[in-house]
Amino acid sequence: MSDVSLVLRSTRVITPEGARAASIAVADGRIAAVLPYDARVPPGSRLADLGDDAVLPGLVDTHVHVNDPGRAEWEGFWTATRAAAAGGITTLLDMPLNSLPPTTTAAHLRTKRAVARTKAHVDVGFWGGAVPDNLKDLRPLHDAGVFGFKSFLSPSGVDEFPELDQAQLGRALAEITGFGGLLIVHAEDPHELSAAPRRSGPAYADFLASRPRAAENTAITTLIAQARRLDARVHVLHLSSSDALPLIAEAKRDGVRITVESCPHFLTLTAEDVPDGATEFKCCPPIREAANRDALWQGLIDGTIDCVVSDHSPCTTDLKTSDFATAWGGISSLQLGLPAIWTEAHRRGRPLEDIVRWMSTAPAALAGLTRKGAIEAGRDADFAVLAPDETFTVDPARLHHRNQVTAYAGRTLYGVVRSTWLRGTRIYDGALTEPTGRLLERNN
Numbered sequence: 001m002s003d004v005s006l007v008l009r010s011t012r013v014i015t016p017e018g019a020r021a022a023s024i025a026v027a028d029g030r031i032a033a034v035l036p037y038d039a040r041v042p043p044g045s046r047l048a049d050l051g052d053d054a055v056l057p058g059l060v061d062t063h064v065h066v067n068d069p070g071r072a073e074w075e076g077f078w079t080a081t082r083a084a085a086a087g088g089i090t091t092l093l094d095m096p097l098n099s100l101p102p103t104t105t106a107a108h109l110r111t112k113r114a115v116a117r118t119k120a121h122v123d124v125g126f127w128g129g130a131v132p133d134n135l136k137d138l139r140p141l142h143d144a145g146v147f148g149f150k151s152f153l154s155p156s157g158v159d160e161f162p163e164l165d166q167a168q169l170g171r172a173l174a175e176i177t178g179f180g181g182l183l184i185v186h187a188e189d190p191h192e193l194s195a196a197p198r199r200s201g202p203a204y205a206d207f208l209a210s211r212p213r214a215a216e217n218t219a220i221t222t223l224i225a226q227a228r229r230l231d232a233r234v235h236v237l238h239l240s241s242s243d244a245l246p247l248i249a250e251a252k253r254d255g256v257r258i259t260v261e262s263c264p265h266f267l268t269l270t271a272e273d274v275p276d277g278a279t280e281f282k283c284c285p286p287i288r289e290a291a292n293r294d295a296l297w298q299g300l301i302d303g304t305i306d307c308v309v310s311d312h313s314p315c316t317t318d319l320k321t322s323d324f325a326t327a328w329g330g331i332s333s334l335q336l337g338l339p340a341i342w343t344e345a346h347r348r349g350r351p352l353e354d355i356v357r358w359m360s361t362a363p364a365a366l367a368g369l370t371r372k373g374a375i376e377a378g379r380d381a382d383f384a385v386l387a388p389d390e391t392f393t394v395d396p397a398r399l400h401h402r403n404q405v406t407a408y409a410g411r412t413l414y415g416v417v418r419s420t421w422l423r424g425t426r427i428y429d430g431a432l433t434e435p436t437g438r439l440l441e442r443n444n
Contacts, residue, residue: 003027004042006424008383010050011037014057014356015375024055026381029423033377048426050385053418056356057375058090058122058382059338060363062147063237063261063309065330066092069115070100075314075402077119080334081437083312083400085121085428087335088384088417091364091372091440092122096129096150097161098313104129104161106140113439120437121427123382125367130172130183131162138175145441147367148182148235153219154190157284157329163190170226177232182366184235187219188285200325202277207324211286213241220244224251224258233257235366238311240266240285242295249304259306259366262296264340265331265407267308269293279320279327281407283313297348300358307362310337314403332406335399339415342388346414352388368443381424390416400432 006026013022013034021037025045041047061084068076084092094112096103103109103126116124128146130138138149151172152163164172176183192215199206220236224247227234236248239262251258265283270290274281281287299305313330321327333340342355356374364373371380393412396404420428427433 004032004045006046006048007041008048008050008055009037010055011052012054013375014054014352018353019054019351024375024381026424029381031375031377031379031381034375054352054386054388055375056088056352056384056386057360057373057379058384058420058422059088059359060091060367060369060372061089061309061312061334061337062093062307062363062367063263063311064092064094064334065098065313066094067098067314069111071098073316073402074098077116077124078435079400079402080312081119081121081124081435082432083335085420085432086400086417088338088386088420089334090122090382090384090420090422091125091369093125093127093147093367096127097156097158100160102129102161103127103146104131104134105137106144109141109144109146117439119435120439121432121435122422122437123440124437125440125442127184129161130164130176132164132168135171135175138172138181139179142179142181145444147442148184149176150184150186150237152186153222154186154188154193154215156186166222173226173230173232173234177230182233182235184237185223186237187223188215189218189222192218198325200323202322202324204271204274204276204278204281204324207282208271208286208288210325211284213243213288216241216285217244217247220247224256227258228254228256231257236260238263238266238285239296239305240288242292242299245295245299245304252304260304261307261309262300262305263309263311263331264333264337266296267293267300268340268344269407277322279322279324280405280409281331282324282327282329283311283331284329301350307366308337308341308358309363310334314401314405317403317405320405332401332403333408334401336394336406336408336413338384338386338417339392339413340408342415343413346388369440381421383421385418385420387416387418388414390414392416
């Protein structure tokens, strides 16, 4: 223990074995040991006594749209990673679309990495994209270190990232499976969407009718069939329809290699509470009814849903017009996901150990980030220090997102992030340090 430089001490450390009083010894940016609370501090080490605040492993958010370069006025690496740090997130994975260029070739990945390198306050990795014309680029992207490949089964909303039809999905999935990769999928069926009623205007009920549960259910059925046929590894993004839970549970029981995520907005907000014209609540798939939210929670608790990530999909304020049909669809919540989920989980009697599993351990496992996601020896010394019983009211002006548009404005949430630590260095304690995040590659 002679190389230990830091010891963090708290009466409530969330470890894989549960919550307990402990001291965490840190050496060279990693956790050297998790010790009894009253363990002697090695000579020359600094003690950070965190009192009764809870110490969680740094959160891992595998679904973030940073949009930089090309649409950096929507969001950028500097602002996104500052918001992440303020929200207890120490690792994020950037989605391949909404930036220009999209991350669909190894050359485009190099462009993205060059932009991010000096701006990252937290560790950042990258997904690649699977689009109709880049089959030959998938293996080079994999070899360049992307964590997997995102595809859409319906229009993405941006022309430079088109969707895959069923034949293209099969070819891409076969190619990705051939080199042991992962396909992550925005699962809404285009035919179901085309058949749904469409009406312009501010009424949320009209928008909800235009994105029916059937679109998700049908697309997930298609994806399960393809994954079963190819023994492929697939992941369903931002599950909104609770009707799909039995399909997913059955596929898991049958050995299909499928994982699923949902998002804070689907688990904390409800269609009944969305005011007409309030397009800060618009996302695709949409926020559904309270009964649907309750069913999603049951799927999360029983393990059908594996993890909770933000799907932070920001835009400039002018794109959030009052017309649900034409406004940009995306919820900005990168800084607020932890307190939002903790508020609802606590109300439902769930402990902080569940939060850690859903928002740190499982996303890290999804991406193969073996040094993230838990407080145990050998992992990176990444921590979120939370005052779980304190509340705050969301003030958009205090958010670090580039555009302070949020569906959580004015809500009172439990869980104040006291500080965030990256590899044993405190990067947030109400103020932010200069960026020290690293760019991550798969299996590195």
